[in-house]
Amino acid sequence: MEVLFDAPELLILVFQSFDRVDDALSLASTCQFLASIWRTHTSAILCPLIETKTPGFNQALIAVRITDLVFTAFETNHLPPLPPPPHTLSVHARKPNIAELKHLLDLRHLARCVEHMYRRGTHADQMHESEEPTWLPTAERAHMSARFQCAVYRVLVAGAVLTREYLEPLFMAREGHGPEGLLRRLQEVGVRWEGVIGGDCEFLERFAVYDLEGGRERWEGAFGELAGWLVEDMEGTFIQVEPPYRGLDAEQLGRLQEVTFFLAAYEHVKDKLFYKYAPQAEGDEDEEIPLPPPLLGGVRKAQVAMFGIFCPEVVWMPERVEDVTSCYLVNKRLAVDGERMSPGGQALDCQGPSPWEVDVPCVLEILHTRSGRLNHRDGHPSPPPALRFVEYVLGEFFKVRFKATWLFDLYSVYSLHDYTLGFLQNLRLFGDRSIMTGTWLFTEDKAPSLSYRPLYG
Incomplete structure (x- = not known):
């Protein structure tokens, strides 16, 4: 944090401008008091x-x-x-x-x-x-x-x-x-x-x-x-x-x-x-x-x-x-570190x-792949593992879920491009009417058809 001025000569000139010693002492006392308040109440200020x-x-x-x-x-x-x-x-x-x-x-x-x-x-x-x-x-x-x-x-x-x-x-x-x-x-x-x-x-x-x-x-x-x-x-x-x-x-x-x-x-x-x-x-x-x-x-x-x-x-x-x-x-x-201390x-x-x-995202990706994700929901991959929390919020509080065809299709390069470039970079994304709230993203939360087929027997 920078001070307003740091030349002692300027402070000396300020004190020398007083006609009475008592005024200079009063200013010094006030500054000391302000410094004390700052030290003890910094966060409150x-x-x-x-x-x-x-x-x-x-x-x-x-x-x-x-x-x-x-x-x-x-x-x-x-x-x-x-x-x-x-x-x-x-x-x-x-x-x-x-x-x-x-x-x-x-x-x-x-x-x-x-x-x-x-x-x-x-x-x-x-x-x-x-x-x-x-x-x-x-x-x-x-x-x-x-x-x-x-x-x-x-x-x-x-x-x-x-x-x-x-x-x-x-x-x-x-x-x-x-x-x-x-x-x-x-x-x-x-x-x-x-x-x-x-x-x-x-x-x-x-x-x-x-x-x-x-x-x-x-x-x-x-x-x-x-x-x-x-x-x-x-x-x-x-x-x-x-x-x-x-x-x-x-x-x-x-x-x-x-x-x-x-x-x-x-x-x-x-x-x-x-x-x-x-x-x-x-x-x-x-x-x-x-x-x-x-x-x-x-x-x-x-x-x-x-x-x-x-x-x-x-x-x-x-x-x-x-x-x-x-x-x-x-x-x-x-x-x-090689050595740590207990509380x-x-x-x-x-x-x-x-x-x-442990690299948690890699572990999640392993589980995601082994789960049969490539055709897990209506023949489409399930969402990335990190979005399970978002899935829970959508289903529990809004009775909607991600569309099975949204982004997660194995060959849906267009969907990925459309999502990242057509939506996420759009400057109106956080506007009063977000383009993400449209019907392209969600559908009603009805149980999907789980065509489970593990990739690894």
Whole structure:
């Protein structure tokens, strides 16, 4: 933080301008008192200022507090604790301290970087528009920006909350409650998918988040509380959308639109990360992993547990939002140290694989492939594993589901192109009437025809 002026000579001149010594002493005493107030009440002073300049401040603060639980658990090599209900971590429950405010500003910078890349990015491998949307009214652009950033924070909340759910069976395996050698095999899935055995999959599928075709009742325990908070939180941000369709009134359609904002924000955040896909997943063990291009200017970092990745990471960003126009954001997994300390200060035995080192997205992809996904729902693939939470929200609260033909067809290159370029890069995506809320994306939640055929006997 820069001071207004740092030359002692200027301060000396100010004090010398007084005619009376008592006046100079009074100013010095006032400055000393102000400094004392600043030191003891920094967060109370800064919080209202930051809150007024941060759309989605409350959602960002909840993301900070749950992410901190994940990182604290990582530092001690423990499973993250069950997070409190998200609403109990809001600004209304407890004002943030200075460390939380700093973390919140880092997440705000992340959200702003992703938004800038969406609106002004030039990198060929990212969803973006190439021109400033000057044709949008200023007020509407402000509303769209607020919706985008709020949706990003909700995605970060979901990632931090669900990290525990995806790590729980891995920690159980470390304690000897799973197939022998499971963690070591899962650590190698990036280069040797065939190393995972049937018993590994059966063990993982005992847990709802890994049971990809379990359905809403099966997923309730893992997703229910988070989904309830998400829908309740959307009550404060949705707007009515006219005209209604498919039996949804204008209010319900407005709530559904908020879910599409969540989905779009997730896709945009993932799209802007350099390691958005596991670079070694299909390569040789000795193949060199590509390195990201250097960031321009200074570097700023944010701690996250990203939705879809479900592990603690640090995202590296340019210090200036404007400098992200032609680059990536670089997400880096934290390395597991050889020795960690328990909360009581005792050294932990960290020999062997750590659950934190398992690539959860790769494991999910294995389960997804082995499930017979290529013709699993009405002859079409089921949605990507990370979207099971979104599926639960859609079915539980809106009685709709993804269309079986949407994007997931094995040969539907057109659908993928139409989704990423025709929809996700559209600058009206977060407008009052989002193009994603149309009938092309969802259908009524009637039980699909499950033509199950495992790919691996």
